[in-house]
Amino acid sequence: MADETTTEEPREDGRYELDQERVHEIVDAAHAGEAELVAELLEPLHPADIADLLEQVEYQDRVAILKVYEPEIDGEILSEIDDSIREEVIGLLSPGVLTDAMRALESDDVVDILEDLEEPQQQAILKTLEDSDRLAVQQALNWPEYSAGRLMQREVVAGPEHWTVGEAIDYLRSRDDLPADFYHMTLVDPRHRPVANVTLGKILGHPRDVKLQDIAEETFRTIEATEDEGDVAYAFNQYHLISAPVVDPDGRLVGVITIDDAMIVLDQEHEEDILRLAGVSDESSLADKVIATTKRRFPWLAVNLVTAILASLVIAMFEDTIAQFVALAVLMPIVASMGGNAGTQSLTVAVRAIATKDLTGSNVLRVIRREVLVGLVNGVLFAIMMGAVGVIWFGTPMLGVVIALAMVINLVVAGLAGTVIPIILDKLKIDPALASGAFVTTVTDVVGFFAFLGLAAAMLL
C-alpha cells in the first residue's frame, strides 16, 4: 500500500521560517524610530517568533527594536527568548514594562526565567511580583534544579473523589482563576492525595449525575516533585500523558505538569545529547559571542589534543619502521580513521539506547555481541578492499596483508569499545553522551596505529 502512494517527503521550504523581507523592514523602521510601523509589522507574529527575531538580528538592531517596541514586550516574549540574550533584553526594559510582563505570567514561567538570571536581576524581578506570586515562585525554587517541582504549574484543578459531573461543572464555573491550560480534573482523597484523573472531554461527554470516578482514566500516574525533569519527559513520551499531577514526598498534590512543558524538556535533552556527542557545550547558542563560544569549544579540543598526542606516542614507537618503509605513513591514517568512524557509529547507538532506556540487562550482552560481529563483518569487507588497494598502490603483497589484518582488528575493537565504554560510563554516573567520544577515539587511534605499525614491523622488515 505504501508503494501506491508517493514516497517523496512533502517539503515546502520556508514554512514557519521568518520572512526575511519583513525582518529587514522591521529593522529599518526601528532604526528610523517609527514605533507604530514596527508594532504593526510585529503584530501578526507569535511571541515565539518575535523572540526568534530578536535572537537573530545584530545587537544594535535588537537595541533599536527594543527602544521603540519596548512598551509592547510582554511576559510571553520574555519567556520564549533564548537564555543567551534574555539577560541583555531584561536589562534594556524599563521597570514598569518588566513588572507588567512578569505579573502576567504563570508561576512556572516566572521560575523558568528567574533560574538563569544573575542574583541582582533575580531580586529585581522578585520585587515586581505580588506577594502571593512571590511566595509561589520562592517555593518552586526550593525544589532542586531540573526537578519536576521546578517544572510544574502550581495552579491545579482538583476535586474530591466522590464528585459527580454536575458538581465538577458547577465548581469550574464558580472559579474565576482557572489556569489558562488544563486538561484533567484530578480527584483527591480527603488528605489531598491524588487518586485519579478525569479528562475534560469525559466530563463534557457525560450527564450531570454520572460519578467522576466512573469515567476516570484507566491508567493513572503521579510524578514526584523531586523527580528529574528528563525522567518526567520520558514518562510523558512513553505513556502518552497529557498532564500529570505532581506530589510532594507525603503524596499530596502540589502541582501539575502539562505535556507542552514536557515536550520542551524532551527537545532540550535531545539538543544537549546531540551537542555533547559532538563535543560542544550544551549551553551554547547561535547568539553567543566569539569569546564565549571559544571557551565552550576549547575543553573538548584540549581533550582531543591529549588523545591525539597519545596516538602520536604510539607512532613514535615505530619511527624506525616508518623510516625504512614510508608507505606506512601514507596508509596508517586510514586504519585509525575507519576505526574512529565505526566506533562513533557504535557509541551513538549505545548512547541513544541508554537515553531511551532500551539498553537493559535483558539485551546488553546481545547488543555487545552484535556490535563486535558487525565490526568483524565490516572489518573483513574493508580489509579485502584495503588489502587490494595496498597491493596495487605499493606493489607489496605483504603490505596488503598487514593493512587488512589491522583493519579487522580495529573495527572489532571499535564495536566493542563503542558499546562497552558508554555502558561503563553510565554505570559510573558519568553522562555517556559527553565523555564516550574521547575514550572511544583514543582506543581506536591507539589500537589502529599499534596494530598496523606493529604488524608491519613484525611482518615487513
Added chain:
Amino acid sequence: MADETTTEEPREDGRYELDQERVHEIVDAAHAGEAELVAELLEPLHPADIADLLEQVEYQDRVAILKVYEPEIDGEILSEIDDSIREEVIGLLSPGVLTDAMRALESDDVVDILEDLEEPQQQAILKTLEDSDRLAVQQALNWPEYSAGRLMQREVVAGPEHWTVGEAIDYLRSRDDLPADFYHMTLVDPRHRPVANVTLGKILGHPRDVKLQDIAEETFRTIEATEDEGDVAYAFNQYHLISAPVVDPDGRLVGVITIDDAMIVLDQEHEEDILRLAGVSDESSLADKVIATTKRRFPWLAVNLVTAILASLVIAMFEDTIAQFVALAVLMPIVASMGGNAGTQSLTVAVRAIATKDLTGSNVLRVIRREVLVGLVNGVLFAIMMGAVGVIWFGTPMLGVVIALAMVINLVVAGLAGTVIPIILDKLKIDPALASGAFVTTVTDVVGFFAFLGLAAAMLL
C-alpha cells in the same frame, strides 16, 4: 537564588526502567507454559512497557511469551512495538486476536502500523477492519508519506461558529462516539472551514449562554494535510499547540492532530538527526540482526574509506619529505584530528540551527564570521601548545613553527567548512545531518595534511 538551592541534578536510577527481575520471571514462566502467571506479571505494566519488554528479550523468549500471552495482546501493544519486530510479532498472532486488536484502534494508529508492513500483511489487516474503518484508513493512505494527513486523527469534534456553551455541552453529551482524547472544539463556518478553537477548559468554565466565539483561543492555526510531519512537530513545539485542526487544499476540516502525536514525531526526528550525524542509518534499531546492522553501517564507512584514501594521496605527495624527517609522520595525525574535531563541532551547531530554523538570512554571515574567528582563536591557542610540544619533543624549533601554522590554518578552515557546507547542502535540498560529516572531514583531513607537510617541505628541508 539558584545558588541557595542544591544544584545537583536529582537522579534516581532505574526510574521507568523495566525491572530486570520481573523480566526474568516472565521469561521463565513463559517457557514453563504458565499462561496465568505470565498474564499476572504483565498485567501491571503499561502497553508501552510490554512492547519494550518484547523488544528487549531474545527471539526464542519472545516466541514463548507470545505463545502463552497471545490472547491478551491488544492494539495498543501492537501500536507501541518497534517497527523492527512488529512484522514478526504480527506474524505470530492468530487471525482472531489480530482482528480484535486492530478494531480497537483509532484510524491514525492503524495507518501507523500499516505503513511499515509488507503488502500481504497489509491486506490481511485491512480485511480485518470494518467497512467504514477500512475506508478511513485507505483515505489516510492517500496522503503522502510523512504528511500531516497520515498523522492526523480523522475523528474530529467540531460545531458551527454561532453555538453557545450550552449547545456545545448538549451536543457532546449526545455523541456516543467521542474520540478518546480531544482538547478543543473546533468552530467551523457553513462550508466546514475551521475558524476558531475553544479549549474544553473554557467551555467548562463558562455559563451555558456564553457564545463559543467569545471564549475562543486568541491565536489560531490550521495545519495543511500535505504539510511535512516534521514541520507539524516544529509548529506544535514553537507555538505550544495542544491540538490543531487539519485542512484539505480547499481549507475544509478533515482531521485533527494532537500534541502527543507531534511529540512522537519530534522525538523521531531528533533520533534521526543524531544517528545521521554519526553515519548510522536512521532506520536502525537495537533489535536488528548482525547482517541488517552491517548493511546499514557499511555505506558511511565506505564513504569514509574514500575520504581517508584522498587524505592518504595528499600524504603520498610528501613521501620524500617524510622519509627525510620521520617526526612528520608522528605529528601529522594531530593536525588532522584537531581539524576534524573542530569541524564536527561547527557542523553540529550549524545542522541543529538549520533544523530549528534558527539559522536564517538575518544571521548567516554573522555565524560564519563567528565560527571562523573561533577557529582562529582556538587555532592560535593550540598552535602555541603544539608548537611547544614539537620543540620539546623533537628539539627542532622550526618543526614547532610548522605545526603551529598548520594548526591555525586547519582550525580556521574547519570553522569555515563546518558552517558553510551544511548551509550549502541545505540549499541543495540534501539533508545536512546526513552528508555534512563526510565533506567536512575530507576538507579538514586534506587541508590538515597538506598544510602541515607542505609547510614542512618548504621550511624544514
